[in-house]
Ligand SMILES: Nc1ncnc2c1ncn2[C@@H]1O[C@H](COP(=O)(O)OP(=O)(O)O)[C@@H](O)[C@H]1O
């Protein structure tokens with residue numbers, strides 16, 4: 352197997368981004384954060400005065416923003432209409448609105464198309480992380496991983512990140528995270544779900560290094576089996 356495609360899905364705070372970046376760096380693969388793309392289109396909607404509670408208005412505007420993702424795991428980038436939005440897409444405002452925007456079928460169609468074209472052109476292969484990569488975006492991925500962790504562990508990880516930036520206590524972080532998971536899991540189009548053939552890894556009691564090692568081993572096993 353020359354080029355390998357790895358799909359990593361799961362809810363917020365399970366370790367998708369950190370794991371995917373490290374696995375891609377170790378194996379010399381590209382890396383794509385699809386959540387950043389949904390955050391970027393949400394940022395654009397807010398910035399352009401589109402009501403994020405109006406699915407029809409979102410659908411009409413969905414093809415307008417030009418989103419470009421840089422896929423080097425050592426320094427992933429994201430721009431919208433040429434503007435670097437790596438910082439602005441992480442605000443609580445975007446986080447609170449991204450589930451509503453990403454539930455709109457037209458938004459998913461545009462972003463899914465973009466994701467498939469990026470995966471197709473990654474010559475060495477790619478690690479793609481998100482919510483519906485194994486089920487919808489790349490159903491033929493060579494390896495599918497579904498990360499889980501307890502809500503307590505996920506909230507603790509997230510509020511650790513937010514400390515010093517935007518104050519958010521553990522309880523409100525946990526409540527916001529559970530609300531977003533529910534919205535992502537219950538939407539009609541391409542909800543957050545484990546693919547039938549995904550390997551589930553519970554990261555609650557694992558260190559990041561252990562999770563990375565586990566995924567790298569699974570990729571190597573796939574490669575050995577394909578030889
Ligand atoms: N196995 C782990 N144990 C402890 N902390 C972790 C683990 N995996 C990730 N983290 C930390 O948790 C936070 C959220 O991880 P991230 O990779 O952004 O998750 P996701 O992409 O699933 O939302 C980060 O600060 C990261 O360093």
Ligand SMILES: Nc1ccn([C@@H]2O[C@H](COP(=O)(O)OP(=O)(O)O)[C@@H](O)[C@H]2O)c(=O)n1
Nearest residue numbers: 363364385386387389449450453481482483
């Ligand atoms: N493949 C994906 C990835 C993200 N998303 C949406 O984008 C949001 C932000 O994703 P993210 O991966 O940046 O979220 P975190 O887990 O990092 O907080 C999710 O809550 C989903 O609403 C999606 O719908 N499909």
